[in-house]
Amino acid sequence: MSTAEALNAQLEREAPAVAAALSPLGRRAFYPPDIPFQAAQARGKTYNATIGQITDGNGRILALPTITAVLDRLNDADRNRALLYSPIEGLAELRERWQRWQTPAAESLPSGALPAASVPIVTCGLAHALALTADVFAGPGRKVFIPAPFWGNYRQIYGIRTGAEVVAVPCFPERRFDPLALARAIASLPSGTPAMALLNIPANPTGYSPTTAERGALVASLFEEAERRPIVVVCDDAYAGLVYEDGIPTTSLFWELAGRSGNLIPLLVTGSTKELVFFGGRVGFLTLPWASDSPVTSALEGKIKGLIRAGIGSPPALSQMVLLQALRKDDIREEIAVVVAVMKERCRVLRAELERAEREHGAFRVLPFNSGVFALVELPEGIDADTLRRHLLEHEDVGLVSIGERYLRVAFCSLEAEAVPELVKRLVRGVGVVGGVGVAQ
Amino acid sequence: MSTAEALNAQLEREAPAVAAALSPLGRRAFYPPDIPFQAAQARGKTYNATIGQITDGNGRILALPTITAVLDRLNDADRNRALLYSPIEGLAELRERWQRWQTPAAESLPSGALPAASVPIVTCGLAHALALTADVFAGPGRKVFIPAPFWGNYRQIYGIRTGAEVVAVPCFPERRFDPLALARAIASLPSGTPAMALLNIPANPTGYSPTTAERGALVASLFEEAERRPIVVVCDDAYAGLVYEDGIPTTSLFWELAGRSGNLIPLLVTGSTKELVFFGGRVGFLTLPWASDSPVTSALEGKIKGLIRAGIGSPPALSQMVLLQALRKDDIREEIAVVVAVMKERCRVLRAELERAEREHGAFRVLPFNSGVFALVELPEGIDADTLRRHLLEHEDVGLVSIGERYLRVAFCSLEAEAVPELVKRLVRGVGVVGGVGVAQ
Numbered sequence: 089m090s091t092a093e094a095l096n097a098q099l100e101r102e103a104p105a106v107a108a109a110l111s112p113l114g115r116r117a118f119y120p121p122d123i124p125f126q127a128a129q130a131r132g133k134t135y136n137a138t139i140g141q142i143t144d145g146n147g148r149i150l151a152l153p154t155i156t157a158v159l160d161r162l163n164d165a166d167r168n169r170a171l172l173y174s175p176i177e178g179l180a181e182l183r184e185r186w187q188r189w190q191t192p193a194a195e196s197l198p199s200g201a202l203p204a205a206s207v208p209i210v211t212c213g214l215a216h217a218l219a220l221t222a223d224v225f226a227g228p229g230r231k232v233f234i235p236a237p238f239w240g241n242y243r244q245i246y247g248i249r250t251g252a253e254v255v256a257v258p259c260f261p262e263r264r265f266d267p268l269a270l271a272r273a274i275a276s277l278p279s280g281t282p283a284m285a286l287l288n289i290p291a292n293p294t295g296y297s298p299t300t301a302e303r304g305a306l307v308a309s310l311f312e313e314a315e316r317r318p319i320v321v322v323c324d325d326a327y328a329g330l331v332y333e334d335g336i337p338t339t340s341l342f343w344e345l346a347g348r349s350g351n352l353i354p355l356l357v358t359g360s361t362k363e364l365v366f367f368g369g370r371v372g373f374l375t376l377p378w379a380s381d382s383p384v385t386s387a388l389e390g391k392i393k394g395l396i397r398a399g400i401g402s403p404p405a406l407s408q409m410v411l412l413q414a415l416r417k418d419d420i421r422e423e424i425a426v427v428v429a430v431m432k433e434r435c436r437v438l439r440a441e442l443e444r445a446e447r448e449h450g451a452f453r454v455l456p457f458n459s460g461v462f463a464l465v466e467l468p469e470g471i472d473a474d475t476l477r478r479h480l481l482e483h484e485d486v487g488l489v490s491i492g493e494r495y496l497r498v499a500f501c502s503l504e505a506e507a508v509p510e511l512v513k514r515l516v517r518g519v520g521v522v523g524g525v526g527v528a529q
Numbered sequence: 530m531s532t533a534e535a536l537n538a539q540l541e542r543e544a545p546a547v548a549a550a551l552s553p554l555g556r557r558a559f560y561p562p563d564i565p566f567q568a569a570q571a572r573g574k575t576y577n578a579t580i581g582q583i584t585d586g587n588g589r590i591l592a593l594p595t596i597t598a599v600l601d602r603l604n605d606a607d608r609n610r611a612l613l614y615s616p617i618e619g620l621a622e623l624r625e626r627w628q629r630w631q632t633p634a635a636e637s638l639p640s641g642a643l644p645a646a647s648v649p650i651v652t653c654g655l656a657h658a659l660a661l662t663a664d665v666f667a668g669p670g671r672k673v674f675i676p677a678p679f680w681g682n683y684r685q686i687y688g689i690r691t692g693a694e695v696v697a698v699p700c701f702p703e704r705r706f707d708p709l710a711l712a713r714a715i716a717s718l719p720s721g722t723p724a725m726a727l728l729n730i731p732a733n734p735t736g737y738s739p740t741t742a743e744r745g746a747l748v749a750s751l752f753e754e755a756e757r758r759p760i761v762v763v764c765d766d767a768y769a770g771l772v773y774e775d776g777i778p779t780t781s782l783f784w785e786l787a788g789r790s791g792n793l794i795p796l797l798v799t800g801s802t803k804e805l806v807f808f809g810g811r812v813g814f815l816t817l818p819w820a821s822d823s824p825v826t827s828a829l830e831g832k833i834k835g836l837i838r839a840g841i842g843s844p845p846a847l848s849q850m851v852l853l854q855a856l857r858k859d860d861i862r863e864e865i866a867v868v869v870a871v872m873k874e875r876c877r878v879l880r881a882e883l884e885r886a887e888r889e890h891g892a893f894r895v896l897p898f899n900s901g902v903f904a905l906v907e908l909p910e911g912i913d914a915d916t917l918r919r920h921l922l923e924h925e926d927v928g929l930v931s932i933g934e935r936y937l938r939v940a941f942c943s944l945e946a947e948a949v950p951e952l953v954k955r956l957v958r959g960v961g962v963v964g965g966v967g968v969a970q
Contacts, residue, residue, distance in 0.1 A: 092689075116689050122681035123930055126918065130928025135952040137940045138928045140733065140902050142806050142868060145945030150871060151806050152864040154855045161599045171809045212653045212811070215842030240563035244839035248533075248557050292581065365583050365592050368612045368846030370653070398685035401656030404845045405809030414595045423593040427583060430591060461581050477567065487571025487579045489564055499578045504586030511576040 092118040098387040105318035105351045106384060109282040111227030111250060117391040124176055124397065141172055162409060170409035174402045176393045178210025178373075182408045185415040186210075186373055190328070190358050192339040198304070203347030205356070206376040206385045209392055210403045213370035214326050214359035218245050220374055221355050223395050224388070225284050225320045226252035232284040233273050235259040237464065237491050239292045252284070260294065263455055263466065267302040271309035274319065282318040285310075287341055290327040293489070293497040294464045295435075295457030297336050307344050314352040321345055321354045329363050329424065332432040333458040346377035353377065360411050362461065364420075365427055369407035431461065434500040434508065438463055441512040442498075451519040452496075461501035465515075467494050468523060476522045483521070484514040533559040539828040546759035546792045547825060550723040552668030552691060558832040565617055565838065582613055603850060611850035615843045617834045619651020619814075623849045626856040627651075627814055631769070631799050633780040639745070644788030646797070647817040647826045650833060651844045654811035655767050655800035657837075659686050661815055662796050664836050665829070666725055666761045667693035674714050675727040676700040678734055678905065678932050683727060693725070701735065704896055704907065708743040712750035715760065723759040726751075728782055731768040734930070734938040735905045736876075736898030738777050748785050755793040762786055762795045770804050770865065773873040774899040787818035794818065801852050803902065805861075806868055810848035872902065875941040875949065879904055882953040883939075892960040893937075902942035906956075908935050909964060917963045924962070925955040 095118050099107040119125065127138040142150050149171045159167045169179065177183070186208050194202040211217040226232055228251040234242050236256040247254040257273040259266050274283045287306075290297045298306060313319060323342040331338045345354035359372035374392065378385045396402070414420050435457070442454045442463060452465040467473055473490035480486040489497040496515070503511065536559050540548040560566065568579040583591050590612045600608045610620065618624070628648050635643040652658040667673055669692040675683050677697040688695040698714040700707050715724045728747075731738045739747060754760060764783040772779045786795035800813035815833065819826045837843070855861050876898070883895045883904060893906040908914055914931035921927040930938040937956070944952065 112692075113690065116692075118689075120681060120685065122932075126930045127928070129922060133922065133928040134926045135944070135948055135955065136928040137944045137952065138930050139943055140803070140940050141808050142803065142872065142902065142942045145943065145948055147943075149806060149808065150868050152855055152861065152868070154858050154861060154864060155805070155807060155851060158602045158851050158854050161601060169809070171807065173808045212845070213842040215838070216840065219840045240561055241838060241842075244561065244835060248559075248835070249554065249839045251553075251557075362581070362583065364596070365590060366596060366612065367582050367590065367614045368610070368850075370841065370843070370845040370847075394685060394689070397656070397682060398690045399657065399660045399840060400811065401654040401682075402811070404653070404811040404848055406811075406851065407845055407847055409809075410596060410599050410847065413599050414593055417595050420593065420595060423595060427591050427593070431583065461583065481570060481574065485575045487568070487574040487577040489567045489579050491563075499581050501581055501583045502586065502588075503576070503578045507576055507586055511578065514576065 092116050095387040095390050098383055102387070103350065103384045106353055106388070109225050109318045109320050109353065111223065111225055111230060113227060113250070114224035114391060117224065117394045119390040119394040119397070139173070166409050170406045172405060174210070174405035174408055176397050176402045177389065178403055179405065179408045179412070182210060182412050182415070183207045185412065189415060190373070190375070192343055196339050197343050199344070203343060203377065204379040204382070205346060206378060206380045206389070208358070208373035208375045209389065210408060211372040211374055211396070212400050212403045214324070214357055214361055214372035215241065215245065216400070217357040217359070217372040217374040218322065218324060219249065220392055220395055221320070221322050221357065222246045222250050222252070224391055226250040228252065230282070230284060231255050231277060232286065233257050233270060234286040235270055235288070237293055237495055238286070238288065240491070242286060260455055263453055265296060265298055265302055265456065267298060267306035268309050270306065271313040274313050277317065279316045282320070284320045284322070286322050286324060288324040288326070289341060290330055290459035292326065292460060293462045293491050293495070294455050295460040295462045296455065297331055297459040299335070300337055303337060303341065303344070307341065310345065311349055311352060314349050318351045318353065321352065323354055323356050325356065325358045327362050327460040328358060330428060330431060330461060331459040332435045336458055342375070342377070364411065364414055364424065366411060369411060370404060371407050371411050431501065434503060434505045437505045437508045438498065438500045441508050445512050445516050449516050451516045461499060463498045463500060464491065464495050465498070467496065467519065471519060471523045476518055479522050480514065480518045484518050486511060486514050486518070533557055536828040536831050539824055543828070544791065544825045547794055547829070550666050550759045550761050550794065552664065552666055552671060554668060554691070555665035555832060558665065558835045560831040560835040560838070580614070607850050611847045613846060615651070615846035615849055617838050617843045618830065619844055620846065620849045620853070623651060623853050623856070624648045626853065630856060631814070631816070633784055637780050638784050640785070644784060644818065645820040645823070646787060647819060647821045647830070649799070649814035649816045650830065651849060652813040652815055652837070653841050653844045655765070655798055655802055655813035656682065656686065657841070658798040658800070658813040658815040659763065659765060660690065661833055661836055662761070662763050662798070663687045663691050663693070665832055667691040669693065671723065671725060672696050672718060673725040673727065674698050674711060676711055676729070678936055679727070679729065680733045681932070701896055704894055706737060706739055706743055706897065708739060708747035709750050711747065712754040715754050718758065720757045723761070725761045725763070727763050727765060729765040729767070730782060731771055731900035733767065733901060734903045734932050734936070735896050736901040736903045737896065738772050738900040741778055744778060744782065744785070748782065751786065752790055752793060755790050759792045759794065762793065764795055764797050766797065766799045768803050768901040769799060771869060771872060771902060772900040773876045777899055783816070783818070805852065805855055805865065807852060810852060811845060812848050812852050872942065875944060875946045878946045878949045879939065879941045882949050886953050886957050890957050892957045902940060904939045904941060905932065906937050906939070908937065908960065912960060912964045917959055920963045921955065921959045925959050927952060927955050927959070929956070
């Protein structure tokens with residue numbers, strides 16, 4: 089009973105809002121009872137000839153000596169697991185350790201109580217976890233509301249891939265975060281129509297994390313709107329932990345959204361890419377707002393595992409095993425703190441320099457930033473962002489990213505603090521030249 | 530000019546059959562001129578603040594010491610590249626080395642001439658390369674013809690994910706490979722209707738590679754059928770190099786299909802998973818049948834890179850870097866030869882034992898196998914494959930995989946040669962018990 093029909097029936101029974109929010113692909117998807125399923129049943133048998141992995145007959149891979157030698161810092165058992173297929177849902181130890189890693193203390197939540205959540209499923213990087221939420225819940229006819237300015241790849245992940253309509257919701261009118269803009273935009277849909285929304289905190293490209301008051305308003309507005317329809321809220325916590333201002337909450341909004349309304353379905357997307365500075369590993373995680381033994385989780389996990397297998401086979405075991413070495417270390421948070429301190433200093437210097445340039449030259453306006461790895465400047469009208477970007481490349485030896493027609497993004501994660509003043513100076517000069525107006529030098 | 534419309538126009542001009550064969554998603558897909566595109570333009574700038582990677586400001590990752598320590602067998606430059614993002618299309622050195630790795634000598638081809646092919650794009654394992662071919666060319670209304678019996682995941686990759694119709698083409702009538710069955714099945718489509726087909730040689734689950742004569746007939750029949758329509762042929766060469774019988778060709782059919790007809794579009798899918806016994810790494814490759822500087826390749830690569838970014842962000846750099854260590858070694862083919870010799874001996878013993886059991890007990894019929902990592906037995910009528918599989922699990926301590934209602938698959942890649950006689954004995958006994966008929970013990 090693991091066909092798509094059975095899973096859909098299970099969801100309709102146990103979580104009607106989830107069933108209503110499924111995309112056409114989400115409805116079709118299931119985890120077929122074929123090879124990985126049969127292999128799981130055969131685990132531990134003396135004569136196990138189920139899986140196409142080249143081993144010695146006792147579960148030890150016949151690896152090439154050259155590859156083994158590269159990984160000799162792993163012990164034998166770990167190296168073997170690193171070289172064999174990962175389970176489709178990820179290595180069990182990694183899933184459990186990441187669950188502990190990402191779950192906040194109940195006391196840190198406004199409610200003081202921790203909602204249920206599944207053991208995270210491992211994905212091939214954070215983008216893959218997002219793509220899976222798109223597969224299951226986005227699709228033709230679905231609107232996906234995203235606070236703007238946003239990461240351009242969201243348009244590809246949710247719009248191009250699935251055929252859903254991405255709705256950009258301007259959330260920084262007058263350069264201040266408007267926590268009610270998202271729910272207001274969703275409210276334009278007819279009552280009863282399911283919606284999807286993205287929350288990326290800390291945000292790319294703005295580098296902004298809302299204050300406690302803003303979070304409260306945002307959460308309340310979403311619950312209010314969820315009285316009228318199912319809303320799937322993807323919490324993209326790619327930059328979790330990278331918050332540099334005292335008093336700004338650092339726990340994921342997922343924990344404030346989960347378990348409180350059948351109609352509000354938060355999905356938590358996290359990863360080691362930024363949190364553990366492991367960009368090349370591609371280890372992401374997808375967490376559902378029900379316990380792992382709940383029938384809703386089991387039905388959705390069946391669909392997600394089917395989609396993982398059909399999309400990438402299984403996530404990389406090698407990266408998972410390297411990440412495990414870090415998560416097993418008691419003092420790994422201290423290693424991370426060293427990196428966060430560097431980022432915090434860069435953020436401080438960049439903010440000071442940008443705000444000074446804005447004050448003294450009026451060359452641009454700085455959007456508020458207090459976290460993440462980026463800052464965003466809004467250009468004066470009449471200056472096209474991409475024109476300025478190309479000017480900076482050609483004449484100022486400076487590489488920035490243009491976002492839409494009005495914004496330039498500065499990635500302070502790849503910039504020394506010492507280089508910031510000169511970069512800002514060149515940016516100001518570029519604005520003056522391209523704008524052709526009297527920007528004070 | 531990298532919008533989907535521009536890419537589609539380019540394909541319509543340069544390769545009308547390719548344009549006609551695109552899926553709806555294939556038509557929508559493109560590589561947007563946003564962050565990775567802008568970051569590529571900013572490479573080498575003194576003040577490069579384009580990409581969200583946490584570095585020291587000079588391109589060196591601020592990695593956690595624990596993760597660095599695990600990878601200390603890599604030199605500094607390699608380790609840095611292993612921990613940073615891979616380019617979306619994969620590391621340049623790996624792409625070039627894999628191109629040399631997989632390209633046969635012209636003399637080994639029937640034509641004696643090597644057709645053009647692109648530098649391979651790196652994917653997250655071989656299944657991801659297949660999924661990309663599905664994204665670009667499969668979709669609602671498209672039929673995908675696959676020689677049966679076949680790997681069950683094809684149904685998920687091509688059917689469930691995209692909405693295409695998977696057509697199973699029985700290719701072993703009377704337990705002999707019929708090289709004309711595939712083209713015959715495609716011919717049932719109206720003239721002019723694009724088709725998609727899969728060739729998995731050596732095959733999962735049959736372990737079969739066609740003879741020279743069979744290949745000749747297969748290739749000729751596909752070209753004949755391609756006179757009536759565009760045909761996209763995915764060559765899934767997952768088990769390349771694992772051929773154990775003298776006289777059986779080992780070069781990919783891709784090289785015999787490429788460059789000879791505008792209507793026949795072969796796509797080559799390869800990977801290090803089996804070829805370099807690197808299951809946990811997830812490094813696959815997708816190769817197109819035009820040179821890298823051709824406008825067709827550039828348009829299709831744009832679409833494929835957009836889909837990779839939207840699906841997984843980028844492929845794992847760590848796995849690519851470990852694989853590179855192997856490809857850089859002059860004698861790596863000798864390390865592989867050791868594994869192939871082990872597999873060849875297992876194949877020989879298993880074939881002898883299964884054929885003897887068939888002869889002496891008539892318990893089942895063995896499909897021909899000479900390659901890959903699997904063998905397939907066809908059960909007598911009246912015995913359901915999955916019932917027998919479960920009986921073997923419960924009563925014989927034996928794990929096999931059931932394929933459809935009539936086949937059991939034996940993975941000799943995960944079975945010692947010494948264990949084969951006992952496994953076959955238990956299989957024969959199981960058939961006798963489940964069949965309830967007089968199978969001679």
